[in-house]
Amino acid sequence: MTTTEKLLVSVNDLCVHFRGNPKNFKAQIIKAVDGVSFEISRGETLGIAGESGSGKSTLARTLIGINKPTSGSIKILGEEVSKYSNASLRPIRKKIQMVFQDPYDSLDPRFTVAQSIAEGLQIRNVPKSEISSEVMKLLSVVKLSNSLATRFPSQLSGGQRQRVAIARSLATKPDLIICDEAVAALDVSVRAQILNLLQDIQEQTGVSYLFISHDLSTLRYISKNVAIMYGGRIVEFGNSDAVLTNPQHPYTRALINSVPTLSGVREHRNRIIGEPPDPANLPTGCSFSPRCNESISQCSVQTPKLLQISPLCKVACHVRFPHAENEASEGGKNYV
Amino acid sequence: MTTWLLRRTIQMLAVIWGVMTLAFILAFIVPGDPARMVAGTNASAQAVANIRHELGLDQSLVSQYFHFVVRLFHGNLGVSFALQNQTVGSVIMRALPFTMALAIGGILWELLLGIPFGIIAAYRPKSAFDRIATFSALFGLSTPPFWLGLMLLYFLAFKLSVFPLNGVGHPLIWYLILPSFTLGVGGAAFYSRIVRTTVINVLRSPFIEFAQLKGMPASLILKRHVIRHALMPIVTMIGMDLGYFLGGVLIVESIFGIPGIGQLAFRSISTLDVPIITGTVLIASVFMVLMNFFVDVLYTFIDPRVKLQRNT
Amino acid sequence: MSNAKHYLAAEADIDISSVSLSFSARAWSSIKKDKIAFLSVMIVIFLMLVAIFAPWFAPKDPLFQYPEGLSKIGAPQGPGSHFFLGTDQNGRDVLSRLIFGARVSLTVGVVATALASLIGVVIGTVSGYLGGWIESILMRLTDVVLSFPLLLFCIALIAVTGPSTKNVVLVIAFAYWTYLARIIRSQVLSLKEREFVIAARSLGLTTPQIIRRHIIPHLIPTIIVYSTLGVATSILIEASLSFLGIGVPLPQPSWGEMISEGQKYFQSAPWLLVAPGVTMIIAVLAFNLMGDWLTDLFDASTKVAQR
Numbered sequence: 001m002t003t004t005e006k007l008l009v010s011v012n013d014l015c016v017h018f019r020g021n022p023k024n025f026k027a028q029i030i031k032a033v034d035g036v037s038f039e040i041s042r043g044e045t046l047g048i049a050g051e052s053g054s055g056k057s058t059l060a061r062t063l064i065g066i067n068k069p070t071s072g073s074i075k076i077l078g079e080e081v082s083k084y085s086n087a088s089l090r091p092i093r094k095k096i097q098m099v100f101q102d103p104y105d106s107l108d109p110r111f112t113v114a115q116s117i118a119e120g121l122q123i124r125n126v127p128k129s130e131i132s133s134e135v136m137k138l139l140s141v142v143k144l145s146n147s148l149a150t151r152f153p154s155q156l157s158g159g160q161r162q163r164v165a166i167a168r169s170l171a172t173k174p175d176l177i178i179c180d181e182a183v184a185a186l187d188v189s190v191r192a193q194i195l196n197l198l199q200d201i202q203e204q205t206g207v208s209y210l211f212i213s214h215d216l217s218t219l220r221y222i223s224k225n226v227a228i229m230y231g232g233r234i235v236e237f238g239n240s241d242a243v244l245t246n247p248q249h250p251y252t253r254a255l256i257n258s259v260p261t262l263s264g265v266r267e268h269r270n271r272i273i274g275e276p277p278d279p280a281n282l283p284t285g286c287s288f289s290p291r292c293n294e295s296i297s298q299c300s301v302q303t304p305k306l307l308q309i310s311p312l313c314k315v316a317c318h319v320r321f322p323h324a325e326n327e328a329s330e331g332g333k334n335y336v
Numbered sequence: 337m338t339t340w341l342l343r344r345t346i347q348m349l350a351v352i353w354g355v356m357t358l359a360f361i362l363a364f365i366v367p368g369d370p371a372r373m374v375a376g377t378n379a380s381a382q383a384v385a386n387i388r389h390e391l392g393l394d395q396s397l398v399s400q401y402f403h404f405v406v407r408l409f410h411g412n413l414g415v416s417f418a419l420q421n422q423t424v425g426s427v428i429m430r431a432l433p434f435t436m437a438l439a440i441g442g443i444l445w446e447l448l449l450g451i452p453f454g455i456i457a458a459y460r461p462k463s464a465f466d467r468i469a470t471f472s473a474l475f476g477l478s479t480p481p482f483w484l485g486l487m488l489l490y491f492l493a494f495k496l497s498v499f500p501l502n503g504v505g506h507p508l509i510w511y512l513i514l515p516s517f518t519l520g521v522g523g524a525a526f527y528s529r530i531v532r533t534t535v536i537n538v539l540r541s542p543f544i545e546f547a548q549l550k551g552m553p554a555s556l557i558l559k560r561h562v563i564r565h566a567l568m569p570i571v572t573m574i575g576m577d578l579g580y581f582l583g584g585v586l587i588v589e590s591i592f593g594i595p596g597i598g599q600l601a602f603r604s605i606s607t608l609d610v611p612i613i614t615g616t617v618l619i620a621s622v623f624m625v626l627m628n629f630f631v632d633v634l635y636t637f638i639d640p641r642v643k644l645q646r647n648t
Numbered sequence: 649m650s651n652a653k654h655y656l657a658a659e660a661d662i663d664i665s666s667v668s669l670s671f672s673a674r675a676w677s678s679i680k681k682d683k684i685a686f687l688s689v690m691i692v693i694f695l696m697l698v699a700i701f702a703p704w705f706a707p708k709d710p711l712f713q714y715p716e717g718l719s720k721i722g723a724p725q726g727p728g729s730h731f732f733l734g735t736d737q738n739g740r741d742v743l744s745r746l747i748f749g750a751r752v753s754l755t756v757g758v759v760a761t762a763l764a765s766l767i768g769v770v771i772g773t774v775s776g777y778l779g780g781w782i783e784s785i786l787m788r789l790t791d792v793v794l795s796f797p798l799l800l801f802c803i804a805l806i807a808v809t810g811p812s813t814k815n816v817v818l819v820i821a822f823a824y825w826t827y828l829a830r831i832i833r834s835q836v837l838s839l840k841e842r843e844f845v846i847a848a849r850s851l852g853l854t855t856p857q858i859i860r861r862h863i864i865p866h867l868i869p870t871i872i873v874y875s876t877l878g879v880a881t882s883i884l885i886e887a888s889l890s891f892l893g894i895g896v897p898l899p900q901p902s903w904g905e906m907i908s909e910g911q912k913y914f915q916s917a918p919w920l921l922v923a924p925g926v927t928m929i930i931a932v933l934a935f936n937l938m939g940d941w942l943t944d945l946f947d948a949s950t951k952v953a954q955r
Contacts, residue, residue: 061846064850065849065850090854093850093851093852094852097850098847098850100843100846101843102843105842106844107844107847108844108848109844110865110866119848119851120851123851123852123853172851172852347788350788351788351791351792351795354789354791354792355796358792358796362801474933474937474940477936478880478929478932478936479925479929479932480884480888480891480907480925480928480932481888482887482888483907483928486907486911486925487921487925490914490921494914579795580797586800586803586892587799587888601800601803602803602892605800605803613800616797616800617796617797617800617801620797620800621795621796624794624796625795628791628795
């Protein structure tokens, strides 16, 4: 076992394209994820920000094996898994788990809390005699009382259900937990509790997180680095404090400015107009260019590469790197 | 839309092919020697063998199947064994109009009884009318059609002589009222319940409330919104029912003496008249498949949600 | 840790276990309120008991031709003190025949429906969950069977294989599985997308495990409802076949056959037609009503769970 492997997940140029219903006899390719690269180390939390349609959920589902990558590489602890079949993925699945957005639907309503958690334990081949005590241990990790073990999800609050979901995901002793909008459906007060819980767990067990959210303040709170996704690509990447206080990409800037605050008059610069791009029909060049108020002619011709703009941050923008070497493209790569 | 249509048509053809094959297998497993039946019981073995050869019955299974399919494409359903060389086609054509009239009558009853009852019951939920209507509906669903037919015959035709006792004559409609009612009552019951549930749900939806607040008169609401929604599940079911009825409802036909396809099929089974069996089975199934297909296409025009899919 | 206390304190007061009752508790309270549902369930249970314990319920031998059952000129007797519902043209006791007929109808109904459910659930689940070409083929197969004129097929098959109870059961099962297959398939299609199924997949469970643990338990309400309605339908179909003379073979009494015989005597002995018909209506009605009640019950429970 390569415990010296500090790099947990290494994604390189990942593309996830789907075949859509043919429109006017033309085959439609839906480019949900279009050339994404990042790395996650042990014990680290990487945040992914983006609106609906940016591809972040597809990315999460591809990492846990629900969607198949169209091209690119995914390395888990050094092992290349992008072309694995379902059967060969099975041992890998233990290492990456997911907590879903909907606390009401991610637990089987017919399973008790203990049964839901025990399913995860069973994957680890925990002997039957020990299952009960392991379940209790996990319940205490997520700070739920043991008396809830025999309850059904319909008898729990949203926050409690999410804790159960977290306990279930911990049952396989994963190296990475993907939180796909895990707190978005919770009340704000509960949200803070869950985020703190996640951080405590990380301190205790050294698990890494991939935290997906559309809420920038959550990401800033919990993740060390953050990637901003737009149109299936990462447009800005770096230390979350740095990116969120001093955003470089026009989209990130507009995103931050659009967050309503309680302080006085809003600035009306950088307001985003228009709609997010249709993944079946991405614009050529930079996918944000049609809505960008800083765009130059190069933006609609070439797709910008993610380049280092400061020691802590990378950005993909022609306006920031007007003379950089970029590859010519027709709106991203086409892999069918 | 066109891709969907193409796919659906191919599906339909596949089903028709499956039905054809099933009909052929059916014909094959029917016991009895058709050649002997055609030749007659007193024919010599040589005559039987000749006829067998003529009918192509001495060929292999596969080649018989092949010829069967080819003949079908030419619209030739074969010649009846038992009915003295009449073509299956002509026999069926004689019986079909009666079955069609009966089927249409049945559907009319279903609509005339089911839809109004369902709508009225939905507008007055839990009222006396609703309870009676629901109960009669359940009653209609649970009554065996043959028993109902017999009861109707006994009381209305025999005892009271309101309706004719048997067979067909002039005016045809008069002879068909009781049988089509018997056919339709079960479906009417079913429809009325579905309409009631659908309309109740529609009446509860926000856009109806909005229309009422706007001051739209109830009759207009009914006409524009409610009926459209009520019709949607009905359209699907009418298709299936029509297909089913057109296959010949043999029990009702035999009780009331209507010389339709159902009667034809039944008699042909007792005489083991294979070509007619195959013919009637085929006609019935093809009707069913065509109706389903037609309903599917119709649905894209009625249901606005499916309409959107159509245009992309 | 003070943090722990903080967490527990925040969550502990939200205890809604009192709101969500168990299924049997809800069923019980529902039936106490709804008199019609209560009545229908009682009738169904009664019919089942009658069917199982027919010899104990029937006052007389259903097959025996009682000489005192016929009048001096050999006509059947009407309902009276001796023969509760009268006799038929052979002097047999109508009531006893009805009771033993119940045994036939219910046995055929239950077995045929069980068989149809088994086939329908398997085909529906496999085609719904696996999708792809398997689904296409299975669905086309279902369509072919659905399009085939049911009664004709039954008749033809029985003409070929000879009337027997076994054949009747098989033929009814053959007709009914298609309805269940379609319904189950559409349910499985939507279940497949639920997050707890995706969670189970991401956990690494195998497909059979997922189907067994997470899909099939959610199908049970549908199966129960459609089985109840299926028994109702089977009773009708069996009666139709017996009416045509190709159902359950003689000398076993069957409601359909009784109606068929009763046709001939409806002028002189109307009770021969009325008694089996009314009995059938009550039986089928009871099953339909029970199916309705179960539908409402399961609908309500899914609404509670979704809150």
